[in-house]
Every structure is written in structure tokens, then in C-alpha cells.
Amino acid sequence: MKKKRVVDIVEEIVSPFLEEKKLELVEIEFVKEGQHRYLRVYLDRDDGLSLDDCKEVSEYLSERLDTLDPIKENYFLEVSSPGIERPLKKDSDFKKYSGRLVEARLFHPLNGEKIIKGSLVGLKDNMILIDREAKGTAEIARDKVALVKLLIDFD
Numbered sequence: 001m002k003k004k005r006v007v008d009i010v011e012e013i014v015s016p017f018l019e020e021k022k023l024e025l026v027e028i029e030f031v032k033e034g035q036h037r038y039l040r041v042y043l044d045r046d047d048g049l050s051l052d053d054c055k056e057v058s059e060y061l062s063e064r065l066d067t068l069d070p071i072k073e074n075y076f077l078e079v080s081s082p083g084i085e086r087p088l089k090k091d092s093d094f095k096k097y098s099g100r101l102v103e104a105r106l107f108h109p110l111n112g113e114k115i116i117k118g119s120l121v122g123l124k125d126n127m128i129l130i131d132r133e134a135k136g137t138a139e140i141a142r143d144k145v146a147l148v149k150l151l152i153d154f155d
Helices: 006-020 051-068 091-096
Strands: 024-033 036-044 076-080 101-110 113-124 127-131 137-141 145-150
Touching (some): 006 036, 006 051, 091 113, 101 127, 113 137
Antiparallel strands (some): 101 145, 113 127
């Protein structure tokens, strides 16, 4: 049987609590940086995420992880917002943020461009659609994209 990844285990543990609190799970990372490991849980809420929300989830998750002990290595737990330039990960993100300014970073250049910025049209047939005004709409296969994130429009 395949061993479960840490992020999958953590998602199973925290998801029911987040649903109860009406919080959105944006992403979970378990990464090694230097000599240390970090378990990062990014959350959001339509009406804004508070420091108290992060604290409550951190305390809940810390207690559950200590009890279940699914992670054998030492790590630091961080619970936070993904920020205003949040990544778009789920299909629902592409619908929710349609019309917003985004940046897509590609693994390999598409028509000479590795970074594509514009207004998010949405997701259709696993293609990310970004309107670049004068350049037209870019259609990018989802598996060709390293990252899609919201951008702040200062205009």
C-alpha cells in the first residue's frame, strides 16, 4: 500500500475543522529549508482572515498532530493567509477570481513568453484563459503552468 504524503494526512485532519469554521484551505506545504522542515497551512475566508482564525487553527492542528504523531521529523508549524497575491490552485479559484488581474508563470516559454499577465477569463477544458487586451486571449494548458497568482492592480 502506498504511504500517504504528509500534506494529505494534514488535509484529512484539518479539513473538518476548517469546514466548521467556514475557512478555506488554500494550500498545505511540507518543505525543507536549510536544516529545518516547515509545515505551512494557508487559509482564506471571503470576508477576510483574522489573526485569531490563524491562531485557532494552529492550536487545533498542533494538538491533533501531537496526539496522532503522523510526522516523525521535527518541524515548525505555520498557519497564515496566502496574502493578497494568493495562488490560484483549485478549479473553483479560476471561477471565483474571473475578471481579476493575474500572472501565470510557465515551466517553458509559450510564444517566447514565460510570464503571462492579464485578466483571468477562467478555466475551460483544463486550459487557463487570460485576456491580454491587445495581445488577445492566451490559452495555456494547466500542466504547463508552474504558478498562477492574483496581482494587485495599482491603477
